[in-house]
Amino acid sequence: MVTTKEPVLGFTEALVRLAHLVQQVFEDVAKEHDLTPQQAQLLCLLIDGPVGMTELTRALRLEKSSLTGLVDRAEKRGLVARTRDSHDRRACRIALTPDGERLGALAHDGMADRLETLAAGLPREQRDLLGSAIAGILAEHTATTGHPRPPADR
């Protein structure tokens, strides 16, 4: 008998392991494109258009000084550029450079590919159920904290 003897993961343990797995995949994908996970996350966050520093600190849950450093390094690598805000001379908006746009798209798509592969073994039905269960958890969290868009990746 070589049956897989599932140890029947506890629910929370299953969640934690899944999160670590996704995190690993994210790190691997970032590394493939010579990005740190934080840089990859920043790029993914900027795909839809320039974002201000303050909004980024909320999305990334970083102190503003930490974000300054992250943006500094990304800018030095030519991935993003600071553009002045036309309505508030104190503020600036962070935009992707063509290079950053390219890498951001690669990272995002690479992530999607990997996760699709990982979930490929799941029957369609179970997959949908997983999707809606997750949506339920995210909704619960949103309701509790009031953050309409937690970190998210785009």
Add this chain to the structure above:
Amino acid sequence: MVTTKEPVLGFTEALVRLAHLVQQVFEDVAKEHDLTPQQAQLLCLLIDGPVGMTELTRALRLEKSSLTGLVDRAEKRGLVARTRDSHDRRACRIALTPDGERLGALAHDGMADRLETLAAGLPREQRDLLGSAIAGILAEHTATTGHPRPPADR
């Protein structure tokens, strides 16, 4: 009408957001006990008993030198202790101190509490389905990579 108009998350996006949420919760719980996430993870990994450095590098996916530093700092804080391996004089085993055991348990339980709360809104049935869907994904990953126990948290 204030209906929640779910944007119908894509499957992979749902996974990524869930992972970030769990990661945030983990960071918050660690911080509550004045631990870095890495220290908390280390403590959780040692709850079942002492573990050797080499095994820890695999569990945490770190280079050995990175682990040396992590253990150094945890040891300096009195959370863990290096004990000599009785069968191999090159090797050592990392064990929790009473303080580390206490904090590890608090972090682990705090994590479980938070995630339970988060999933409290899910109907029993959906929760079970989520658990088994995750088990399926983890099994797929295990089958692909051959790692019997990815990172995991205990």
Add this chain to the structure above:
DNA sequence: TATTGTTATACTCTATAACTATA
């Protein structure tokens, strides 16, 4: 005064390369 962002400083975390000691 409050907000936006940067600078200065100090840690933690991580990796690569070279090293020591034991197997």
Add this chain to the structure above:
DNA sequence: TATAGTTATAGAGTATAACAATA
């Protein structure tokens, strides 16, 4: 020779506190 672990070094990521400029 190979393995277990440490040391040296460098860079990324993060936070706190103090600051400058604008609102």
